[in-house]
Amino acid sequence: xxxxxxxxxxxxxxxxxxxxxxxxxxxxxxxxxxxxxxxxxxxxxxxxxxxxxxxxxxxxxxxxxxxxxxxxxxxxxxxxxxxxxxxxxxxxxxxxxxxxxxxxxxxxxxxxxxxxxxxxxxxxxxxxxxxxxxxxxxxxxxxxxxxxxxxxxxxxxxxxxxxxxxxxxxxxxxxxxxxxxxxxxxxxxxxxxxxxxxxxxxxxxxxxxxxxxxxxxxxxxxxxxxxxxxxxxxxxxxxxxxxxxxxxxxxxxxxxxxxxxxxxxxxxxxxxxxxxxxxxxxxxxxxxxxxxxxxxxxxxxxxxxxxxxxxxxxxxxxxxxxxxxxxxxxxxxxxxxxxxxxxxxxxxxxxxxxxxxxxxxxxxxxxxxxxxxxxxxxxxxxxxxxxxxxxxxxx
Amino acid sequence: xxxxxxxxxxxxxxxxxxxxxxxxxxxxxxxxxxxxxxxxxxxxxxxxxxxxxxxxxxxxxxxxxxxxxxxxxxxxxxxxxxxxxxxxxxxxxxxxxxxxxxxxxxxxxxxxxxxxxxxxxxxxxxxxxxxxxxxxxxxxxxxxxxxxxxxxxxxxxxxxxxxxxxxxxxxxxxxxxxxxxxxxxxxxxxxxxxxxxxxxxxxxxxxxxxxxxxxxxxxxxxxxxxxxxxxxxxxxxxxxxxxxxxxxxxxxxxxxxxxxxxxxxxxxxxxxxxxxxxxxxxxxxxxxxxxxxxxxxxxxxxxxxxxxxxxxxxxxxxxxxxxxxxxxxxxxxxxxxxxxxxxxxxxxxxxxxxxxxxxxxxxxxxxxxxxxxxxxxxxxxxxxxxxxxxxxxxx
Numbered sequence: 001x002x003x004x005x006x007x008x009x010x011x012x013x014x015x016x017x018x019x020x021x022x023x024x025x026x027x028x029x030x031x032x033x034x035x036x037x038x039x040x041x042x043x044x045x046x047x048x049x050x051x052x053x054x055x056x057x058x059x060x061x062x063x064x065x066x067x068x069x070x071x072x073x074x075x076x077x078x079x080x081x082x083x084x085x086x087x088x089x090x091x092x093x094x095x096x097x098x099x100x101x102x103x104x105x106x107x108x109x110x111x112x113x114x115x116x117x118x119x120x121x122x123x124x125x126x127x128x129x130x131x132x133x134x135x136x137x138x139x140x141x142x143x144x145x146x147x148x149x150x151x152x153x154x155x156x157x158x159x160x161x162x163x164x165x166x167x168x169x170x171x172x173x174x175x176x177x178x179x180x181x182x183x184x185x186x187x188x189x190x191x192x193x194x195x196x197x198x199x200x201x202x203x204x205x206x207x208x209x210x211x212x213x214x215x216x217x218x219x220x221x222x223x224x225x226x227x228x229x230x231x232x233x234x235x236x237x238x239x240x241x242x243x244x245x246x247x248x249x250x251x252x253x254x255x256x257x258x259x260x261x262x263x264x265x266x267x268x269x270x271x272x273x274x275x276x277x278x279x280x281x282x283x284x285x286x287x288x289x290x291x292x293x294x295x296x297x298x299x300x301x302x303x304x305x306x307x308x309x310x311x312x313x314x315x316x317x318x319x320x321x322x323x324x325x326x327x328x329x330x331x332x333x334x335x336x337x338x339x340x341x342x343x344x345x346x347x348x349x350x351x352x353x354x355x356x357x358x359x360x361x362x363x364x365x366x367x368x369x370x371x372x373x374x375x376x377x378x379x380x381x382x383x384x385x386x387x388x389x390x391x392x393x394x395x
Numbered sequence: 396x397x398x399x400x401x402x403x404x405x406x407x408x409x410x411x412x413x414x415x416x417x418x419x420x421x422x423x424x425x426x427x428x429x430x431x432x433x434x435x436x437x438x439x440x441x442x443x444x445x446x447x448x449x450x451x452x453x454x455x456x457x458x459x460x461x462x463x464x465x466x467x468x469x470x471x472x473x474x475x476x477x478x479x480x481x482x483x484x485x486x487x488x489x490x491x492x493x494x495x496x497x498x499x500x501x502x503x504x505x506x507x508x509x510x511x512x513x514x515x516x517x518x519x520x521x522x523x524x525x526x527x528x529x530x531x532x533x534x535x536x537x538x539x540x541x542x543x544x545x546x547x548x549x550x551x552x553x554x555x556x557x558x559x560x561x562x563x564x565x566x567x568x569x570x571x572x573x574x575x576x577x578x579x580x581x582x583x584x585x586x587x588x589x590x591x592x593x594x595x596x597x598x599x600x601x602x603x604x605x606x607x608x609x610x611x612x613x614x615x616x617x618x619x620x621x622x623x624x625x626x627x628x629x630x631x632x633x634x635x636x637x638x639x640x641x642x643x644x645x646x647x648x649x650x651x652x653x654x655x656x657x658x659x660x661x662x663x664x665x666x667x668x669x670x671x672x673x674x675x676x677x678x679x680x681x682x683x684x685x686x687x688x689x690x691x692x693x694x695x696x697x698x699x700x701x702x703x704x705x706x707x708x709x710x711x712x713x714x715x716x717x718x719x720x721x722x723x724x725x726x727x728x729x730x731x732x733x734x735x736x737x738x739x740x741x742x743x744x745x746x747x748x749x750x751x752x753x754x755x756x757x758x759x760x761x762x763x764x765x766x767x768x769x770x771x772x773x774x775x776x777x778x779x780x781x782x783x784x785x786x787x788x789x790x
Contacts, residue, residue, distance in 0.1 A: 047583075051752075075572025075584050076572075077583040091642050091643075147786070149760040149762070153589070153757055154577070155593065160578025179470070181555070182555040183553065183556070186441055189469070189470050191551070192553050198543040218469070243487060247468050288488070294544055320741075359528060366536075392538065393538075
């Protein structure tokens with residue numbers, strides 16, 4: 001069996017970065033910049049302006065009482081001149097009028113009878129010079145993932161659109177004769193398909209565009225047809241059909257109609273993961289058990305989608321957490337235990353969020369982190385800390 | 396000036412939880428459950444089934460060599476009976492056939508000539524009993540914010556739709572004669588409006604539905620008209636117009652046409668925050684400087700939107716981070732410094748991501764956290780740790 005690291009390395013070597021597209025800033029949140037380096041085509045701020053509400057004056061005239069000869073508001077196009085012994089009322093963001101070289105804030109000035117008394121003030125005080133934030137021609141390096149602050153920077157540079165990576169199209173297939181759509185009635189031997197909708201949600205969360213190919217019965221022909229139908233996508237993700245049973249066809253179809261790169265990894269939950277390709281498109285065959293499917297999605301599909309967007313890693317925060325009590329695991333595999341982590345008295349604690357079986361979904365839903373416990377250990381040990389991959393809010 | 400805590404307490408006291416609506420599971424990701432308690436209307440799993448690919452047998456017949464009398468696959472409706480001395484091939488998830496009480500995995504069994512040799516096996520081994528995950532009638536308590544695992548739980552319970560809180564409608568108004576839309580040409584004294592698009596993105600990220608009311612010139616009439624136009628929303632968020640200048644009308648309009656609850660807070664950046672209401676709708680007047688606007692959004696509007704969704708806090712992860720070198724601040728205010736935090740050699744370090752001026756957007760875009768430094772301190776002190784509010788990925 002491959003280790004997680006080796007399996008993931010081999011998977012990520014298959015990632016091809018998606019193409020580029022242009023989106024308006026109003027729909028750019030969460031998208032990934034094609035190139036994080038943006039050359040500023042203008043000075044920011046574009047002109048010298050006041051950082052405060054107050055009076056624009058000449059520093060050489062301070063301290064003193066100066067005659068008020070006008071005012072300038074933010075957005076003013078015509079500016080009164082400040083000559084010797086005069087001052088101009090100014091608001092935050094308004095252009096510094098010609099002749100002035102400093103601003104005295106309202107709170108430091110006293111105005112009466114058309115004149116203002118100001119203290120000694122150094123030149124440049126409360127003045128934002130043109131280009132003092134970003135001079136024209138600067139190569140601005142933004143974070144690749146666009147959040148509100150990066151969107152604000154693009155807008156401040158006058159850009160109304162951003163060039164971003166196209167979302168990778170992820171074809172999602174559930175296999176299994178026993179599966180039924182939620183909302184319909186179960187027949188004998190049937191269970192509800194929870195993987196299709198959960199893997200689609202996880203795909204969107206990771207930055208991909210889910211394309212549901214629906215449920216596929218347990219026949220070799222149906223599985224092959226579904227995988228070939230997914231070949232127009234950037235990646236195919238299946239759940240089920242990758243174990244050792246007679247009705248597990250995903251791996252066999254990859255071997256016969258495409259190629260199988262590897263199968264089985266030393267990870268708990270999720271051992272029977274399969275990776276290969278069909279018609280040039282990478283296929284990740286996730287286990288069918290819902291916990292295994294979502295945990296292996298987190299460990300493999302999420303970093304794969306991010307790699308296709310040009311992003312490294314899984315984008316999750318890690319904390320060092322100490323289990324409150326032992327949590328048993330398979331000593332032959334690296335375990336990703338479903339835990340709740342929280343801060344308490346200066347340390348981060350973890351407790352099992354419930355049963356750790358690979359079909360026990362509720363404890364995964366109640367978890368906010370995966371506790372990473374190495375191969376070789378029989379249980380998470382309360383005497384030490386482990387890395388926890390945080391995916392939910394801390395309570 | 397109010398402290399952050401007092402100001403936020405007064406703001407959040409105004410929050411009214413939004414109504415409910417039903418959405419399909421495929422569009423439920425990130426939405427907030429109206430009621431996190433869901434009563435299971437069926438057993439999960441709905442029937443006893445095999446946890447492994449292998450053989451269904453009677454424990455009393457083990458160890459021994461048993462005649463194979465049939466097979467049962469996942470989704471099978473008709474089941475062969477397991478009587479004394481017999482076994483049935485079974486796949487993971489397939490219903491346990493009548494008579495059988497245990498499963499021997501393929502790896503532990505040897506099949507030849509229509510018979511299988513199995514080791515001593517206790518009753519119930521590798522059998523998932525009906526309702527063993529969730530018995531019908533159980534009150535399942537899910538996290539309020541729906542992620543992939545909670546969506547999977549809902550699907551496994553047969554639910555195709557979820558009742559969620561309506562997204563609060565947040566009217567967004569930028570004030571200022573100097574503002575111009577990105578993508579157009581700047582006139583004299585103009586700058587690009589970065590707040591409108593950034594506050595809309597931050598609103599979506601927090602779970603609200605942004606409704607842009609556009610830009611408003613600096614006249615009392617225009618500001619009042621815009622605030623009244625926002626009265627059909629659940630909350631009005633303005634930027635600019637809340638300082639002490641002659642052209643700052645938001646606060647005045649609140650005082651005259653509605654009511655002003657408080658103005659000015661002891662927070663850096665963001666002192667001139669105003670909160671009040673007009674026509675029964677709460678108005679949060681954010682400062683116009685883009686860094687102040689986004690930081691006060693984080694501190695006030697984000698928790699307000701979450702409170703309207705029935706969620707506590709800001710949903711951000713906190714870490715304790717130590718600044719690598721002093722970062723200066725205003726000793727009279729609690730500061731939220733823009734920093735990059737990262738893990739190194741067992742501790743979490745922070746460094747200023749650039750200038751800390753309230754108009755310096757780039758350092759905010761390059762930050763992944765706000766370092767919280769108390770009132771009274773003149774700088775963040777490298778000899779101790781501070782709480783950091785993490786809003787971006789750690790590199």
